[in-house]
Amino acid sequence: MEPQLSESDIGLWSVPLAMLGGAIRVSTPFIFVSLGECLTERSGRINLGLEGVLVFGAMAGYGVAYETGSAWIGVGAAAMAGGAFGALHGWLCSLPKVNDIAIGIALMLLGMGLAFFFGKPYIQPVAPDLPAISFGWWSDAPQVVAALKVNVLFLAGFALALAMAWMFRATRIGLAVRVVGDSDDAARALGLKVNQTRFAATVAGGALAGVGGAYLSLYYPGSWNEGISSGQGLMAVALVIFARWNPIACFWAALLFGGAGALGPALQSVGVTQGYYLFYAAPYVLTLGLLIATSSTTRQLTGAPGALSITR
Amino acid sequence: MTAALCVGLAAFSLFLATIGKSPVEFYGLVYKAGFGTSFSWANTLSRTAPLLLAALCVALPARLGLIVIGGEGAIVLGGVAAGAVAMAAPGLPGGVGIALMAAAAALIGGAWIGAIGLLRYKRGVNETIASLLMAYIALALMNHLVEGPLRDPASLNKPSTAPLPEGFRIGDLPGLDVHWGLAVGVLGCVIAWALMERTRWGFAARIIGGNLRAAQVQGLPVGRLLFCWTALGGAFAGLAGMMEVAAVHGSANASLAAGYGYTGILVAFLARQNMLAIIPVAILLAGFEAANGLTQRRMDLPDATVLVLQGFVFIAILASETFYGRFKMFQPDRWSRS
Numbered sequence: 001m002e003p004q005l006s007e008s009d010i011g012l013w014s015v016p017l018a019m020l021g022g023a024i025r026v027s028t029p030f031i032f033v034s035l036g037e038c039l040t041e042r043s044g045r046i047n048l049g050l051e052g053v054l055v056f057g058a059m060a061g062y063g064v065a066y067e068t069g070s071a072w073i074g075v076g077a078a079a080m081a082g083g084a085f086g087a088l089h090g091w092l093c094s095l096p097k098v099n100d101i102a103i104g105i106a107l108m109l110l111g112m113g114l115a116f117f118f119g120k121p122y123i124q125p126v127a128p129d130l131p132a133i134s135f136g137w138w139s140d141a142p143q144v145v146a147a148l149k150v151n152v153l154f155l156a157g158f159a160l161a162l163a164m165a166w167m168f169r170a171t172r173i174g175l176a177v178r179v180v181g182d183s184d185d186a187a188r189a190l191g192l193k194v195n196q197t198r199f200a201a202t203v204a205g206g207a208l209a210g211v212g213g214a215y216l217s218l219y220y221p222g223s224w225n226e227g228i229s230s231g232q233g234l235m236a237v238a239l240v241i242f243a244r245w246n247p248i249a250c251f252w253a254a255l256l257f258g259g260a261g262a263l264g265p266a267l268q269s270v271g272v273t274q275g276y277y278l279f280y281a282a283p284y285v286l287t288l289g290l291l292i293a294t295s296s297t298t299r300q301l302t303g304a305p306g307a308l309s310i311t312r
Numbered sequence: 313m314t315a316a317l318c319v320g321l322a323a324f325s326l327f328l329a330t331i332g333k334s335p336v337e338f339y340g341l342v343y344k345a346g347f348g349t350s351f352s353w354a355n356t357l358s359r360t361a362p363l364l365l366a367a368l369c370v371a372l373p374a375r376l377g378l379i380v381i382g383g384e385g386a387i388v389l390g391g392v393a394a395g396a397v398a399m400a401a402p403g404l405p406g407g408v409g410i411a412l413m414a415a416a417a418a419l420i421g422g423a424w425i426g427a428i429g430l431l432r433y434k435r436g437v438n439e440t441i442a443s444l445l446m447a448y449i450a451l452a453l454m455n456h457l458v459e460g461p462l463r464d465p466a467s468l469n470k471p472s473t474a475p476l477p478e479g480f481r482i483g484d485l486p487g488l489d490v491h492w493g494l495a496v497g498v499l500g501c502v503i504a505w506a507l508m509e510r511t512r513w514g515f516a517a518r519i520i521g522g523n524l525r526a527a528q529v530q531g532l533p534v535g536r537l538l539f540c541w542t543a544l545g546g547a548f549a550g551l552a553g554m555m556e557v558a559a560v561h562g563s564a565n566a567s568l569a570a571g572y573g574y575t576g577i578l579v580a581f582l583a584r585q586n587m588l589a590i591i592p593v594a595i596l597l598a599g600f601e602a603a604n605g606l607t608q609r610r611m612d613l614p615d616a617t618v619l620v621l622q623g624f625v626f627i628a629i630l631a632s633e634t635f636y637g638r639f640k641m642f643q644p645d646r647w648s649r650s
Contacts, residue, residue, distance in 0.1 A: 048440065092627065095634040101379055101440055102630050105577060110623025116616030231448050238441050277459065281452035288445045297436035 022262020023255050024154055025220050029054065029212035029229075030254035031157035033236035034243065035164055036208030038250050040086075041240055042168065043201035044181035044307030045093055048104025050209040051233030052111020053085045057213025059119035062224035065214075066122060075214045082210020083203045085111055090202035094195040100309060108233075115226075122224045153215050157251065160208075164247040177201055181305035209233065235287045242290045244303040260286045313584060313629070320628030324621045333611055345606035346599030354489035358560070359598035361490075362387065364497030365552035366576025367583065367590045368504050369425060372545035373439070374585040375508060376538060377521040378432060382443030383549040384573025385450030386424045390417035390550030391557045392454050395473035395564030396462055398480050406479025413480065413554050421550020424450065426543030433535040451569055458565055472565035482559040493555035498591060500548050505587035507544075517541050549573065575601070578626050597622070 033050050040047045057078035065074025089107055093100045168174040180187040180197040187194050216232075217224045239257055243249035264279035272279075295301075325335035346356050369383035394413040401409065424446065431437040464474040482492050508514035516537055520527040527534055552572065557564050579597055583589035604618045 088627075092631050095631065097633050097636065098630060099633070102581065103627070105379070105381055105440070106623060106626035106630055109574065109578070109619065109626060113616050113619030113621075113623045117614050117620050120614040120616070231444065234441060234444055238438075238445070241438070275456060275460070277452045277456040281449050284445045284448045284452070288442060288449070291437050291442060291445075292431060292435050295435045295437045297434070 019259050019262045019266045022266055023259035025258070026261040027254040027258025028154045028157055028215050028220075029232050030236050030239060030257050031154070031161065031251055032212030032215065033209045033233050034239045034250040034254055035157070035160055035247055036082075036205035036212070037237050037240045038205075038243070038245055038247055039164065039177070039208070040198075040202050040205035041308055042181045042245055042305055043177045043198045044184075044305050045090075045100050045198050045202060046104065046237070046309060047086070047089050047107075047202055047205060048101055048234070048237060049085065049089055049107025049111060050104075050206070050237065051229065051231065052108040052115075053082045053206050053209040054111075054213040054216070054233035055229050056085065056111040056115040057082045057210030058217035058228050059115040059122065059213075059224055060210070061214025062217035063119065063122050065218055071218050074218055075211055078210040078214035079207040080210070082213070083207035085210075086203040086206020087199070089206065090199035093202070094199060119224055119226070123226070153211075153219065157254075161247045161251040168247070178305075181307055183306050209236075212236075231284065235283060238287045238291050241301070242287075242294055244301065245305060246303060257283055257286065313582065313589075313632075316629045316632035317582065317625060319632070320625035321621075323628060324624040327620065327624065333613065337611060338607060338613075341607050341610055342600055342603040345603035351489075352599075352602060355602040356595060356599045357488075357490040357494050359601050360594050361493030361497045361559075362552040362556055362570075362572040363576055363579055363594040363598055364494075364501055364590060365548040365555070366572045367579035367594055368500055368576075368587065369421075369545040369549035369573070370577050370580035371583065371585040371587060371590060372504060372508070372548075373425075373429065373542045374580060375514075375521050376429075376517050376541055377524065378429065378538070378542065379440045380425060380428055380443045380542065380545065381440055381577050382425070382428070382445075382447035382450075382573070383545075383576050384569060384571070385443070385447035386421035386546045386549035387553040387556070387573050388447075388454045388568045389424055389450050390421040390553030391561075391564045391568040392457055392462070392473070392553070393417045393420045393550070394554035394557045395476075396457075398476045399462060399464075399474050402474075402477045402480075406477075409477070409480045410482065410558065413558060414551060417550040417554030418547035419550070421553065422543035422547035425546025425549065426539050429538040429542030430535070433538045447573065454564075454568065455566065462564070464563065467563070467565070470565055470567075472561075472563040475563045476558060480558060481562065482555065491555070491559035493552075493559050496551065496555060497594075500551070501587050501590050504544070504548070508587060513537065513540070549576075575622065578622050578629075581626065582629055 033054055037047065037050055060081040061074040061078035063074075064077035065071045068074070085107060089100075089103055092098055092103050166174075168178060176187075176192050176197055179190060180192055180194050180201075184194050187197070212232075213229070216228050221228065235257060236254075239253045240250060243253040260283040263282045264276065267279055268276065321339075325338075328335045328338055345352050347353060366383045366387060369386060370380060373380040393416040397413045397416045398409065401412070404412065425443070428437075428439050428443045428446065431442055432439045458473055459471040462473045463471050466474075484491050485495060508517065516527070516532050519530065519532065520534060520537060524534070553568055556568060556570075556572075561567050575597060579590055579594045582597070583593045600621060601618055604615060607613050607617060608615055
């Protein structure tokens with residue numbers, strides 16, 4: 001979209017335009033988290049803790065970028081931090097009788113706690129009680145620069161989705177992940193190491209979620225605060241189910257969710273203030289609606305990894 | 313459980329020592345501010361009240377095999393419902409008003425969480441994800457209501473519902489500096505325990521939690537049981553919100569989202585989903601939360617310290633599952649579920 005367009009000239013058309021622009025901007029963390037979760041779930045394990053990883057990645061990325069002066073070092077640090085959380089999850093879940101969903105909830109709380117703990121010095125003193133108002137970013141010229149930066153990671157996310165789809169379809173590693181995710185017994189019969197494969201997939205998934213978090217704090221919205229993520233990590237988990245564990249579908253679903261997330265700010269930019277908070281709830285309602293519509297008690301979800309606990 | 317709790321606290325001590333803070337000083341302050349004086353006990357027990365009810369919202373569905381983590385949503389909506397009742401009928405006698413507020417809060421909380429049980433049964437929707445999504449939706453609903461239709465024009469800085477009439481406020485327990493919510497919470501735990509362990513509905517619930525197929529083969533009304541038990545948990549959480557409004561805040565506003573619903577998850581898991589064990593665990597964790605302010609001031613720790621501590625304890629408790637039955641010290645004690 002052309003940001004030079006004045007919103008007042010095109011009237012209500014600015015809403016879909018703003019949503020498209022917003023979809024691209026908002027969707028990038030969804031892309032990274034959902035691809036990470038897709039990889040983890042394909043190996044037969046669910047990591048609900050990616051919400052915590054996302055928040056911690058946002059803090060780590062912002063803090064390191066601030067200290068070193070390089071945003072890319074920040075992204076790298078966020079990926080490493082995310083990988084460390086993934087390693088913790090992967091290791092704990094490889095112990096017998098440990099529930100991966102419950103560990104995910106614990107990691108969600110621990111990741112957020114640690115992020116808030118270490119992130120205190122990096123909070124900019126912007127009005128903390130009106131977080132939603134700072135979203136009036138459409139027409140600001142500096143945001144155009146940020147929008148261009150968005151596109152780099154957005155494109156990287158698109159390339160990653162293609163690469164992951166190719167990996168699952170055509171490579172030895174992808175096959176190993178798929179076999180492990182479908183059946184422990186089949187994997188052992190093939191001589192694959194089940195726990196190691198799942199561990200690696202969880203670490204890589206955590207690292208991707210960390211990158212998604214760094215995007216949040218370094219590009220859009222572009223600063224670290226304790227309310228930086230409001231469930232994006234969790235929505236991304238639901239999104240993977242909706243996308244049927246297909247990386248390309250994850251990408252498109254992330255765009256859709258990004259569009260829903262941009263609905264509130266888009267309407268606000270044309271002066272719709274009625275039911276302002278309800279529009280901000282649109283992504284959650286959409287996620288819930290899609291979950292309800294696509295779940296079923298009677299048939300196995302198509303494309304679901306056989307060893308995944310939530311689909312059994 | 314105690315062993316796992318100690319491991320979690322030890323891991324947190326290590327964390328504190330790594331960043332150059334004294335764990336001894338930390339736990340000393342926690343004892344002082346959480347349990348050391350009658351004032352700190354009052355503070356701890358006031359925080360215990362909503363935790364007890366929030367933990368029930370996790371523990372009851374958990375006994376049926378559902379991991380519901382969105383109790384915060386029911387708390388928030390219960391509080392708003394209480395505020396709305398007070399605004400709609402401020403002229404009622406106090407006792408009737410309080411009963412109506414409690415009923416409305418329990419109803420909305422029960423419907424909110426019960427819907428999750430129903431969705432699980434009817435559509436196979438993952439209850440963990442759905443409940444957390446619904447908590448976010450509840451939060452948006454609350455913000456919409458207290459800043460829009462239910463806003464008291466006099467609340468300038470912090471949008472709130474109108475202050476409760478004096479008769480609608482809930483006072484303190486006789487002789488204590490703790491509001492009646494504590495009694496309600498303890499009573500809730502005892503009732504929930506009795507229902508779960510001593511009635512046939514509880515027995516049926518535990519069968520569902522143990523083996524869903526067996527329950528279906530037995531001809532148990534699985535859908536109805538799932539709905540009723542999750543709704544009961546939600547009703548307790550809704551009551552927690554109503555208590556916060558009627559005894560602490562005096563009107564419904566954003567302070568309702570204080571995170572009790574999330575701490576309640578940890579309480580329930582730490583109590584191994586045992587309704588009576590929730591009581592001591594909730595007191596312990598409330599003590600840590602009560603001490604948060606003092607450790608912030610004295611040790612220059614951020615307010616998220618208690619979250620980190622809870623995270624460490626949570627992970628230790630879950631990881632300890634793997635040791636059950638392997639070592640003598642991890643044998644299930646008499647509190648754990650049979």
